[in-house]
Amino acid sequence: xxxxxxxxxxxxxxxxxxxxxxxxxxxxxxxxxxxxxxxxxxxxxxxxxxxxxxxxxxxxxxxxxxxxxxxxxxxxxxxxxxxxxxxxxxxxxxxxxxxxxxxxxxxxxxxxxxxxxxxxxxxxxxxxxxxxxxxxxxxxxxxxxxxxxxxxxxxxxxxxxxxxxxxxxxxxxxxxxxxxxxxxxxxxxxxxxxxxxxxxxxxxxxxxxxxxxxxxxxxxxxxxxxxxxxxxxxxxxxxxxxxxxxxxxxxxxxxxxxxxxxxxxxxxxxxxxxxxxxxxxxxxxxxxxxxxxxxxxxxxxxxxxxxxxxxxxxxxxxxxxxxxxxxxxxxxxxxxxxxxxxxxxxxxxxxxxxxxxxxxxxxxxxxxxxxxxxxxxxxxxxxxxxxxxxx
Amino acid sequence: xxxxxxxxxxxxxxxxxxxxxxxxxxxxxxxxxxxxxxxxxxxxxxxxxxxxxxxxxxxxxxxxxxxxxxxxxxxxxxxxxxxxxxxxxxxxxxxxxxxxxxxxxxxxxxxxxxxxxxxxxxxxxxxxxxxxxxxxxxxxxxxxxxxxxxxxxxxxxxxxxxxxxxxxxxxxxxxxxxxxxxxxxxxxxxxxxxxxxxxxxxxxxxxxxxxxxxxxxxxxxxxxxxxxxxxxxxxxxxxxxxxxxxxxxxxxxxxxxxxxxxxxxxxxxxxxxxxxxxxxxxxxxxxxxxxxxxxxxxxxxxxxxxxxxxxxxxxxxx
Numbered sequence: 001x002x003x004x005x006x007x008x009x010x011x012x013x014x015x016x017x018x019x020x021x022x023x024x025x026x027x028x029x030x031x032x033x034x035x036x037x038x039x040x041x042x043x044x045x046x047x048x049x050x051x052x053x054x055x056x057x058x059x060x061x062x063x064x065x066x067x068x069x070x071x072x073x074x075x076x077x078x079x080x081x082x083x084x085x086x087x088x089x090x091x092x093x094x095x096x097x098x099x100x101x102x103x104x105x106x107x108x109x110x111x112x113x114x115x116x117x118x119x120x121x122x123x124x125x126x127x128x129x130x131x132x133x134x135x136x137x138x139x140x141x142x143x144x145x146x147x148x149x150x151x152x153x154x155x156x157x158x159x160x161x162x163x164x165x166x167x168x169x170x171x172x173x174x175x176x177x178x179x180x181x182x183x184x185x186x187x188x189x190x191x192x193x194x195x196x197x198x199x200x201x202x203x204x205x206x207x208x209x210x211x212x213x214x215x216x217x218x219x220x221x222x223x224x225x226x227x228x229x230x231x232x233x234x235x236x237x238x239x240x241x242x243x244x245x246x247x248x249x250x251x252x253x254x255x256x257x258x259x260x261x262x263x264x265x266x267x268x269x270x271x272x273x274x275x276x277x278x279x280x281x282x283x284x285x286x287x288x289x290x291x292x293x294x295x296x297x298x299x300x301x302x303x304x305x306x307x308x309x310x311x312x313x314x315x316x317x318x319x320x321x322x323x324x325x326x327x328x329x330x331x332x333x334x335x336x337x338x339x340x341x342x343x344x345x346x347x348x349x350x351x352x353x354x355x356x357x358x359x360x361x362x363x364x365x366x367x368x369x370x371x372x373x374x375x376x377x378x379x380x381x382x383x384x385x386x387x388x389x390x391x
Numbered sequence: 392x393x394x395x396x397x398x399x400x401x402x403x404x405x406x407x408x409x410x411x412x413x414x415x416x417x418x419x420x421x422x423x424x425x426x427x428x429x430x431x432x433x434x435x436x437x438x439x440x441x442x443x444x445x446x447x448x449x450x451x452x453x454x455x456x457x458x459x460x461x462x463x464x465x466x467x468x469x470x471x472x473x474x475x476x477x478x479x480x481x482x483x484x485x486x487x488x489x490x491x492x493x494x495x496x497x498x499x500x501x502x503x504x505x506x507x508x509x510x511x512x513x514x515x516x517x518x519x520x521x522x523x524x525x526x527x528x529x530x531x532x533x534x535x536x537x538x539x540x541x542x543x544x545x546x547x548x549x550x551x552x553x554x555x556x557x558x559x560x561x562x563x564x565x566x567x568x569x570x571x572x573x574x575x576x577x578x579x580x581x582x583x584x585x586x587x588x589x590x591x592x593x594x595x596x597x598x599x600x601x602x603x604x605x606x607x608x609x610x611x612x613x614x615x616x617x618x619x620x621x622x623x624x625x626x627x628x629x630x631x632x633x634x635x636x637x638x639x640x641x642x643x644x645x646x647x648x649x650x651x652x653x654x655x656x657x658x659x660x661x662x663x664x665x666x667x668x669x670x671x672x673x674x675x676x677x678x679x680x681x682x683x684x685x686x687x688x689x690x691x692x693x694x695x696x697x698x699x700x701x702x703x704x705x706x707x708x709x
Contacts, residue, residue: 023481026474052477057507061470064504067463068437068474074481076474094463200459200475202433202486207454209462211444216451 009172014039016147023074026065059084063091070100073199082109096131101154118355122322253302262291264370279363315374411455416614418604440465469508494535522606571596574634579622611660
């Protein structure tokens with residue numbers, strides 16, 4: 001029976017995982033992710049989830065265990081954040097290339113000096129080239145629902161790629177929200193049993209991931225690139241099927257808000273979307289034709305969907321919660337690539353770095369830059385919003 | 392009662408097949424071929440970055456293993472085999488899962504994942520094939536490289552000649568945790584070798600096999616000297632053969648008398664630069680190890696290191 005619970009984003013992830021019945025769960029604690037593995041440990045020790053829970057000696061080992069387990073053909077889950085994801089970095093390149101549909105939940109947290117534990121996307125954005133699908137959730141319900149969708153997408157024989165589901169540290173991971181928890185039978189019928197294409201099995205021996213010379217490695221990488229493209233229609237399809245089964249639709253690669261007649265628009269990601277929606281409503285009530293595009297997937301990247309959504313806008317802004325130092329925000333770079341030659345002025349808006357609070361006013365400030373941009377005024381390519389004093 | 396396994400009655404079916412690309416005289420190939428014969432076809436092999444990955448795992452589309460094989464990185468053998476075993480266990484498949492790593496992949500970069508697997512007492516076999524340097528990348532020193540040895544990162548310079556530190560006592564590290572079984576093996580003592588592999592195969596829990604595997608290319612030795620080197624390592628005390636079951640250590644082969652280390656050193660180019668002083672330092676280190684290994688009840692050593700005479704069994708006078 002469906003139930004309604006008050007869950008943090010982390011607890012929602014854990015409930016989603018329980019409903020998907022992974023067989024092996026290697027894990028290692030790190031703030032702000034730890035609650036996920038604590039909750040899963042409770043599920044297992046209370047007999048609510050039957051899975052192998054392997055406490056690893058590091059995140060590098062956790063991902064290595066996930067690779068070993070998934071290679072035998074069982075559904076596998078692991079989770080981390082920030083420094084932990086960075087420690088996994090080496091191993092993240094293996095599952096895409098050997099087609100292991102592991103689900104990794106990454107709770108976004110800033111990376112590097114300063115010991116920041118608050119939300120920023122530079123941990124996951126740095127892994128966008130690894131070949132993992134990458135989605136960002138806005139609220140706890142979406143976290144739970146996307147865990148279920150993620151396995152369905154990742155294990156689809158047309159895709160067979162690992163999936164990284166990202167949620168904002170603290171703002172989402174530790175905030176309690178109303179969440180509808182689906183029924184186990186419903187999830188069982190939505191998510192078929194994992195049928196691996198290839199697996200380690202002494203009855204049908206196979207070598208997986210031996211050395212590949214330049215004579216073949218380029219084709220392998222090309223196939224991976226094509227495979228990621230194949231995931232695009234599957235993501236939309238799974239969202240449709242999910243809506244039919246559970247009554248909630250997320251829009252696939254992107255979601256749009258009040259874009260029909262929008263003259264200026266902002267692309268947002270993660271929980272910031274909720275705040276930006278309020279800014280859009282307030283500006284709309286003042287008669288300003290503004291709209292919002294919620295970027296749900298960073299990989300595969302929704303180039304065509306964005307082109308279609310913005311074809312009538314006069315100026316487009318991109319919110320980035322991470323920075324490629326001396327470059328731009330990674331989302332901006334992708335969006336500008338998508339719209340190359342469109343003539344639409346595009347600006348980058350860096351904000352919320354290191355977990356700095358994002359206010360409705362912050363997004364209104366971004367829209368005021370877009371107003372200037374739409375009126376033909378030359379504005380800076382990249383603006384940092386919310387800096388202290390004059391920098 | 393069944394006879395113990397020996398080299399005559401051991402299984403002869405190969406699972407590291409002919410055509411693999413090891414160098415002539417490679418100790419790793421000899422060790423792994425025989426281990427795989429004993430473990431049999433119901434086995435899955437993980438190999439991290441190493442010579443064995445290249446010559447055994449192979450280069451696509453060729454592989455010398457005819458059992459399931461996986462590779463993923465260098466430092467994670469203990470972790471990946473834990474994951475493979477968990478995956479099989481969930482499917483009710485009783486498969487022998489083995490990780491085979493070199494000394495670099497075990498003593499150095501892989502030590503953390505190895506210690507994790509040992510602490511969890513994972514039901515897997517971990518084999519360290521020890522050729523005492525990073526041979527796959529062209530002979531750089533590792534935590535296993537013995538005192539005085541030349542490697543490309545402990546070169547024989549005008550001022551400093553060869554490695555200054557001693558070989559890490561890996562078995563002590565591994566057996567400091569409650570694991571099912573640990574043993575040292577030599578390819579010059581094959582009956583002992585096959586019995587230890589078979590014993591490991593039939594136990595549950597974490598099993599660790601440490602094999603000394605001479606390397607003609609990195610040790611600058613003649614490929615035909617591989618057996619002699621493995622043998623002389625044991626006779627001089629540079630290697631010793633024992634097993635640890637439930638924390639109890641048993642010597643499985645005891646040399647009649649300690650041979651001077653020079654008899655081992657002279658077979659290899661990597662030690663040919665060593666001064667008499669350095670040879671004496673190495674000999675003193677061996678004497679301490681020898682006494683600790685073969686006469687554990689003797690009182691602590693006293694007096695000058697020069698007094699540690701070899702030629703007897705090393706226990707006299709202490």
